[in-house]
Amino acid sequence: MLEIKNLSAAVEGKTILQGLDLTVRPGEVHAIMGPNGSGKSTLAQVLAGRPEYQVLGGEVRFLGMDLLALKPEERARAGVFLAFQYPVEIPGVNTAYFLKSALNAIRKHRGQEPLDAMDFLALARDRMKLLEFDEKFLSRSVNEGFSGGEKKRHEVFQMAILEPALAILDETDSGLDIDALRIVAAGVNRLRRPDAAQVVITHYQRLLNYIVPDVVHVLLGGRIVKSGPPDLALQLEERGYDWLIEETAAPARS
Amino acid sequence: MTPAISAAIPGTSVDLNAWRASFEELQRRESAAAPGWLAGLRRRGWSLFEEHGMPRPDQEEWRFTSVAALARLPFQPALEPAEGQRPGDLLPPQAAAETGPRLVFVDGFFAPGWSRLEGLPDGVRVRSLAEVMKLPEPGLEPHLFGCAEVVDHGLAALNMAFFEDGAVVEVGAGVAVPEPIHVIHLASGRALQATFHLHHLWIAGPGSRIKIVEHYESAQAGAYVTNVMTELAAGEGAIVEHGRWQAEGLEAVHVASVQARLGPRARLVSHSISAGARLARHDFRSRMEGEGGETMFNGLYLGMGEQIVDHHTTIDHGAARCGSHQQYHGILDGRARGVFNGKIMVRPGAQKTDAKQTNRNLLLSRDAMVHTKPQLEIFADDVRCTHGATVGQMDADALFFLRARGMDELGARRLLMRAFAGGILDRVSIEAWRERLDREVTAWFESLEAPAAGSSAAAKELS
Numbered sequence: 001m002l003e004i005k006n007l008s009a010a011v012e013g014k015t016i017l018q019g020l021d022l023t024v025r026p027g028e029v030h031a032i033m034g035p036n037g038s039g040k041s042t043l044a045q046v047l048a049g050r051p052e053y054q055v056l057g058g059e060v061r062f063l064g065m066d067l068l069a070l071k072p073e074e075r076a077r078a079g080v081f082l083a084f085q086y087p088v089e090i091p092g093v094n095t096a097y098f099l100k101s102a103l104n105a106i107r108k109h110r111g112q113e114p115l116d117a118m119d120f121l122a123l124a125r126d127r128m129k130l131l132e133f134d135e136k137f138l139s140r141s142v143n144e145g146f147s148g149g150e151k152k153r154h155e156v157f158q159m160a161i162l163e164p165a166l167a168i169l170d171e172t173d174s175g176l177d178i179d180a181l182r183i184v185a186a187g188v189n190r191l192r193r194p195d196a197a198q199v200v201i202t203h204y205q206r207l208l209n210y211i212v213p214d215v216v217h218v219l220l221g222g223r224i225v226k227s228g229p230p231d232l233a234l235q236l237e238e239r240g241y242d243w244l245i246e247e248t249a250a251p252a253r254s
Numbered sequence: 255m256t257p258a259i260s261a262a263i264p265g266t267s268v269d270l271n272a273w274r275a276s277f278e279e280l281q282r283r284e285s286a287a288a289p290g291w292l293a294g295l296r297r298r299g300w301s302l303f304e305e306h307g308m309p310r311p312d313q314e315e316w317r318f319t320s321v322a323a324l325a326r327l328p329f330q331p332a333l334e335p336a337e338g339q340r341p342g343d344l345l346p347p348q349a350a351a352e353t354g355p356r357l358v359f360v361d362g363f364f365a366p367g368w369s370r371l372e373g374l375p376d377g378v379r380v381r382s383l384a385e386v387m388k389l390p391e392p393g394l395e396p397h398l399f400g401c402a403e404v405v406d407h408g409l410a411a412l413n414m415a416f417f418e419d420g421a422v423v424e425v426g427a428g429v430a431v432p433e434p435i436h437v438i439h440l441a442s443g444r445a446l447q448a449t450f451h452l453h454h455l456w457i458a459g460p461g462s463r464i465k466i467v468e469h470y471e472s473a474q475a476g477a478y479v480t481n482v483m484t485e486l487a488a489g490e491g492a493i494v495e496h497g498r499w500q501a502e503g504l505e506a507v508h509v510a511s512v513q514a515r516l517g518p519r520a521r522l523v524s525h526s527i528s529a530g531a532r533l534a535r536h537d538f539r540s541r542m543e544g545e546g547g548e549t550m551f552n553g554l555y556l557g558m559g560e561q562i563v564d565h566h567t568t569i570d571h572g573a574a575r576c577g578s579h580q581q582y583h584g585i586l587d588g589r590a591r592g593v594f595n596g597k598i599m600v601r602p603g604a605q606k607t608d609a610k611q612t613n614r615n616l617l618l619s620r621d622a623m624v625h626t627k628p629q630l631e632i633f634a635d636d637v638r639c640t641h642g643a644t645v646g647q648m649d650a651d652a653l654f655f656l657r658a659r660g661m662d663e664l665g666a667r668r669l670l671m672r673a674f675a676g677g678i679l680d681r682v683s684i685e686a687w688r689e690r691l692d693r694e695v696t697a698w699f700e701s702l703e704a705p706a707a708g709s710s711a712a713a714k715e716l717s
């Protein structure tokens with residue numbers, strides 16, 4: 001469903017992604033790991049369509065579409081969802097109002113009737129249970145005054161409401177306490193569907209005990225340099241990234 | 255009468271003689287009937303005008319707000335109701351829908367046929383100023399032009415020389431007026447190139463409660479000047495909520511002065527929402543003369559095209575233990591220019607003063623501009639004064655977040671603007687008015703031209 005070929009991208013004139021390839025099929029869960037600054041969030045932002053990131057080359061197909069030709073909102077409506085590493089606070093924008101508008105924009109795109117306030121609340125309550133997310137957040141401004149962990153849980157709550165075809169979770173586990181991690185991971189698992197895929201960016205193997213990926217990728221220097229079974233995460237936890245840096249530096253690839 | 259200053263108003267090409275002729279005509283017309291107090295006020299106003307002249311850009315208070323455009327046109331006072339001044343179709347539907355008590359002024363004069371005063375409780379007295387001006391003794395001392403400071407520039411002096419009508423509202427001690435009183439000003443478009451000198455006087459007796467909202471709207475496009483002064487006196491423990499909705503046509507000039515005096519423990523909340531006129535200048539002053547008074551000034555100014563919108567506020571802490579809270583938000587697009595000058599004066603002995611001032615500005619275009627300046631004059635030592643100003647653009651992170659959740663760019667921008675405006679609108683406690691403002695402000699957002707594809711430049715390059 002997602003096919004990235006030779007993707008290069010820059011931000012502020014600095015090239016970050018340098019010929020990245022990745023293929024994700026429906027129903028799969030992929031984990032992406034890699035050292036700080038290697039380009040994981042850049043990849044996520046480029047896929048979501050952040051205007052500040054400039055695509056230099058390559059191709060991304062999503063459900064048969066040319067993803068890079070779409071505006072961010074068109075991507076969201078087509079089913080791309082990014083759980084942000086650093087969720088933004090938006091004072092004065094009511095969470096329930098925002099989320100209902102977002103959902104109805106997506107429903108409209110799918111040719112569905114908009115949900116009214118009552119139906120939305122029913123849906124929200126159902127998904128809040130799934131994530132043990134408190135209803136009081138609905139009446140507050142988006143992320144304003146939320147704790148770090150609450151913001152992350154809020155991202156997954158949005159995912160649960162919007163039911164995307166492709167969810168990219170950018171370090172959703174950082175900032176969550178042990179119990180919250182378990183709850184959120186269980187929620188994410190419940191949101192798995194045969195026709196939907198998840199890309200989980202993380203630094204910690206621990207998360208992958210809860211969200212078991214089909215493939216683990218290592219992103220280094222703007223490229224996927226290694227892919228393997230879940231065991232790869234254990235190996236990284238033990239050995240760090242240095243051995244991979246040496247391994248990939250040696251051969252003159254592309 | 256020997257001219258005290260040269261015929262041309264300094265700094266402008268305005269012919270002072272034209273204004274002088276108008277003044278003399280007014281005096282001639284009134285001479286027989288007018289009571290002495292009125293003639294006295296007018297003469298004082300005229301001599302103050304000769305002293306001040308028209309505001310000039312070399313005056314600190316008018317540095318960024320040129321009235322040259324105003325001074326160039328042959329604006330003359332509207333000395334009597336214009337022909338066909340009370341046509342039945344003038345009232346815009348939204349004003350007509352406003353329920354509750356209201357006073358309507360058309361082209362600067364009270365229109366009793368459109369006004370509605372039933373239902374006001376006992377202890378509230380409402381008259382037109384024109385009516386009061388016929389009385390040998392107005393009985394409004396010390397409130398009408400209550401202190402010298404209210405005339406702090408030439409346009410205020412012109413108001414004193416030429417005022418013709420306005421609303422005089424007196425609320426007795428302890429009387430609570432449950433419904434807001436709407437004071438609606440309409441320009442018919444029939445009195446072009448005229449200046450409407452309006453003067454309102456609202457007196458809230460000790461322990462009373464009142465809400466008053468001023469509306470300024472043009473029924474038709476056209477150039478004219480509104481020059482209005484509102485004097486407001488709140489007695490001991492009175493609670494006053496005051497609002498202004500300024501939506502005059504884009505050829506109009508709006509000059510407003512709101513002058514409040516607060517007694518001990520009186521509380522004033524005043525909201526200034528300004529979206530209209532090509533030049534809008536607001537002078538707000540609250541003089542807290544007794545202990546424990548409280549002033550809240552809120553403002554939201556919206557500007558597009560070539561509009562200039564200026565708020566000059568003065569909070570005068572004249573007694574101990576008074577609080578003031580000012581919050582002004584501006585949204586400027588096109589080549590619009592905003593001015594905010596917030597003066598906080600703490601007089602000797604005004605200990606335990608708590609004064610806060612915030613001005614935030616959202617610039618939607620590269621050519622929009624704002625001049626913001628706090629001005630603190632503190633002559634007491636045990637005080638808390640804070641001020642802060644910000645000037646920024648639309649938050650790119652927030653905008654992207656909303657789009658990444660499926661909202662289109664325009665909708666996301668409007669939502670963020672609404673949130674910014676909400677910081678002011680949410681403070682309005684008069685529910686029906688707040689809801690109307692919300693609709694008006696939303697319509698203003700929707701009338702903005704779509705932003706140039708600056709923020710989505712990268713996305714564009716791809717396609």
Ligand SMILES: Nc1ncnc2c1ncn2[C@@H]1O[C@H](COP(=O)(O)OP(=O)(O)OP(=O)(O)O)[C@@H](O)[C@H]1O
Binds near residue numbers: 011012035036039043
């Ligand atoms: N908006 C930006 N402006 C300038 N540099 C940026 C910007 N965004 C990312 N970068 C740079 O791009 C590089 C990759 O950043 P990115 O956020 O993709 O890393 P990451 O792999 O997600 O790291 P982390 O694990 O710390 O989250 C870094 O060197 C970062 O400083």
Ligand SMILES: [Mg+2]
Binds near residue numbers: 040041085
């Ligand atoms: Mg990152």
